[in-house]
Amino acid sequence: MQYPEWIWHNGAIKRWEEATTHVMAHALHYGSSVFEGIRSYDTPSGPAIFRLIDHNTRMYASARIYDMQMPYGLDVINAACREVIRRNGLTQAYLRPFAFRGLGGFGLSADTPVEMSVASWFMGPYLGPGVLETGIDACVSSWQRCAPNTIPSGAKAGGNYLSGQLIAREARRLGFGEGIALASTGLLSEGAGENLFLVFDGALHTTPVSAALLNGITRHTIITLAREAGIDVVERDLPREYLYLCDELFMCGTAAEITPIRSVDGRQVGAGKPGPVTRRMQELFFGLFDGSTPDRHGWLEYV
Numbered sequence: 001m002q003y004p005e006w007i008w009h010n011g012a013i014k015r016w017e018e019a020t021t022h023v024m025a026h027a028l029h030y031g032s033s034v035f036e037g038i039r040s041y042d043t044p045s046g047p048a049i050f051r052l053i054d055h056n057t058r059m060y061a062s063a064r065i066y067d068m069q070m071p072y073g074l075d076v077i078n079a080a081c082r083e084v085i086r087r088n089g090l091t092q093a094y095l096r097p098f099a100f101r102g103l104g105g106f107g108l109s110a111d112t113p114v115e116m117s118v119a120s121w122f123m124g125p126y127l128g129p130g131v132l133e134t135g136i137d138a139c140v141s142s143w144q145r146c147a148p149n150t151i152p153s154g155a156k157a158g159g160n161y162l163s164g165q166l167i168a169r170e171a172r173r174l175g176f177g178e179g180i181a182l183a184s185t186g187l188l189s190e191g192a193g194e195n196l197f198l199v200f201d202g203a204l205h206t207t208p209v210s211a212a213l214l215n216g217i218t219r220h221t222i223i224t225l226a227r228e229a230g231i232d233v234v235e236r237d238l239p240r241e242y243l244y245l246c247d248e249l250f251m252c253g254t255a256a257e258i259t260p261i262r263s264v265d266g267r268q269v270g271a272g273k274p275g276p277v278t279r280r281m282q283e284l285f286f287g288l289f290d291g292s293t294p295d296r297h298g299w300l301e302y303v
């Protein structure tokens with residue numbers, strides 16, 4: 001892999017290879033980190049970071065859940081995000097702000113110093129070339145999401161992604177593009193790293209945050225854009241079989257953007273290709289970056 005030249009680490013811009021930590025850092029052993037995934041896009045007015053402040057605010061909320069004392073404020077991290085995009089000369093990129101318990105204690109409850117970093121690199125479609133147009137084949141995972149009173153899904157914490165890895169790796173091993181997990185209730189939750197939308201009779205149906213999922217910023221963007229376009233959105237509990245009955249189905253997330261799903265567990269969804277509501281949502285979403293959808297909410301942060 002080709003790495004970019006610059007990264008922000010503990011208050012300074014460094015060369016990529018200099019941003020290192022100790023093997024005994026707490027987070028490496030216990031998953032004690034929080035992070036964000038943010039995209040920047042090449043817009044007619046220059047590179048813009050999508051919902052930068054909302055993402056970083058969520059990272060501080062994740063830290064609060066785990067009682068992690070952040071050594072830098074939100075404004076510093078927002079500025080670091082802009083700076084790594086500029087320094088690396090990136091336009092269409094992925095940003096990874098990150099905070100983790102570092103070296104300074106081996107006990108589970110140790111209050112070690114917290115280190116912070118912000119990386120950025122070029123990123124195309126997350127689930128593979130062409131998937132935004134063709135859609136992916138998904139499967140329901142044999143792994144379910146953590147129950148709400150075990151590991152909180154509302155925190156975007158490193159340890160949560162052990163669940164995501166099991167789901168994603170099982171799906172890839174079986175030849176699927178992505179895995180979908182059920183919650184401990186048996187109802188639909190979300191993808192390994194994406195929220196879910198089902199379409200019935202022209203309306204969008206999405207699983208509620210009570211279904212042990214991350215309250216996605218792309219999910220919120222889609223709900224907002226759909227309602228503004230007069231498309232009904234329903235947040236509701238959904239049983240697994242609705243995946244087989246819906247007219248259209250897609251996943252969404254910062255990395256996955258809006259990825260249509262053309263089959264689940266080998267059963268074709270709708271016409272087996274992205275349907276009209278999915279395509280309309282893609283148009284509205286990607287329109288934010290070419291100017292065809294007005295940025296009514298100040299979501300674009302120009303670098």
Ligand code: PMP
Nearest residue numbers: 193194195214216217218253254
């Ligand atoms: N669920 C999980 C588990 C995720 O990792 C992500 C990606 N951050 C999402 C949903 C989508 O969230 P967002 O739209 O904020 O990227």
